[in-house]
Amino acid sequence: MTSNHIMSLKAVGMRFGSFQALSDLSFDIDAGEVLGVAGPNGAGKSTLLNVCTGGLCPTSGSVLLDGQDITALPRHSRCSRGIAMTFQIPTVISSLTVAENLLVGRSFGGSHRHDFDAIVEIAGLGDVLGADAGTVDLLTRKAIMLGAALATGPRIVFMDEPLGGLNADEIKRFVRMIDRCRQAFGVTVVMVEHKTRALAEIADRILIINFGKFVCLDRPSVVLNDDHVVEIYLGKKHDA
Numbered sequence: 001m002t003s004n005h006i007m008s009l010k011a012v013g014m015r016f017g018s019f020q021a022l023s024d025l026s027f028d029i030d031a032g033e034v035l036g037v038a039g040p041n042g043a044g045k046s047t048l049l050n051v052c053t054g055g056l057c058p059t060s061g062s063v064l065l066d067g068q069d070i071t072a073l074p075r076h077s078r079c080s081r082g083i084a085m086t087f088q089i090p091t092v093i094s095s096l097t098v099a100e101n102l103l104v105g106r107s108f109g110g111s112h113r114h115d116f117d118a119i120v121e122i123a124g125l126g127d128v129l130g131a132d133a134g135t136v137d138l139l140t141r142k143a144i145m146l147g148a149a150l151a152t153g154p155r156i157v158f159m160d161e162p163l164g165g166l167n168a169d170e171i172k173r174f175v176r177m178i179d180r181c182r183q184a185f186g187v188t189v190v191m192v193e194h195k196t197r198a199l200a201e202i203a204d205r206i207l208i209i210n211f212g213k214f215v216c217l218d219r220p221s222v223v224l225n226d227d228h229v230v231e232i233y234l235g236k237k238h239d240a
C-alpha cells in the first residue's frame, strides 16, 4: 500500500530539563498540502518546527521522512534531504545583494534544484536582485528568506510565523507567494501562524496544539468553527 505521507511524527516528546514542552505528539503530513499549526503562546509550535527540521532532537518518539527515521539527523542533513525552514525574524545576509542571498541558499540542499528564475518570479524579487539585502523592507526580507529556502531545493518547507509584522495588503501578497510555491514546485508547506483568518485561506488542514499536546487536526472550516478551539486555544487577540 502506498502512503501519501511525506513526514510522520510518532509519539514525539520534547523535554527541557524538567519542563515537558511537547508530549506524545503523533500526526502525518501529507505530500503537497499546506498544513497550518496554531495554538496559544507557549503551546510548543516553534519547538515542534525545530523537532521536524533538526534544530532540536526530540527526547522521545521519532520523526519519519518518507517512512525513514530521521530523528537524530541534524538540520544540515535534513536540508540535503529536502527539508527547509524559514524563521519568524527574517534572516538575510545584509552585506550581500538579494541575488547573492538566493545563491547562498542554492549552495546548500541536496541534488534537486528548483529553477532559479522561477524562484525569483515567485518571490517577486526580479526588480531588486542587485539591491543590498540590508536595505530592503520587511516583506522583501521575508521574500528573500523564502527564496533562499526554495533555492535549497526543498520538498517540504517549514515556516515559523511568516506573516508576523506584515500589514493586511502584505499578508495577501505573501499568502499568494506561498500558494505559488506550491503550484510551481509542488512543495509541502507547514506554517505556524497566529493570524488564523489568513491561515484558513491558505491551509488545507490546521493542527492545534496546546501545552505541547495534540488538540485537533482537520480542515480549517472544522477547526476554526469549533467553539472550544476558538475560545480556549486561538482567542480573539490573535485573529487578524
Ligand SMILES: Nc1ncnc2c1ncn2[C@@H]1O[C@H](COP(=O)(O)OP(=O)(O)OP(=O)(O)O)[C@@H](O)[C@H]1O
Pocket: 016, 019, 021, 039, 040, 041, 042, 043, 044, 045, 046, 047, 048
Ligand atoms: N530551549 C528551551 N529551554 C527551555 N524552555 C524552552 C526552550 N525552548 C522553548 N521552551 C519553552 O517551551 C514552551 C514552548 O515554547 P515555543 O517557543 O515552542 O512555543 P510557541 O507555541 O512557539 O510560542 P509563541 O506562539 O509565543 O511563539 C515555552 O514555555 C518555552 O518557554
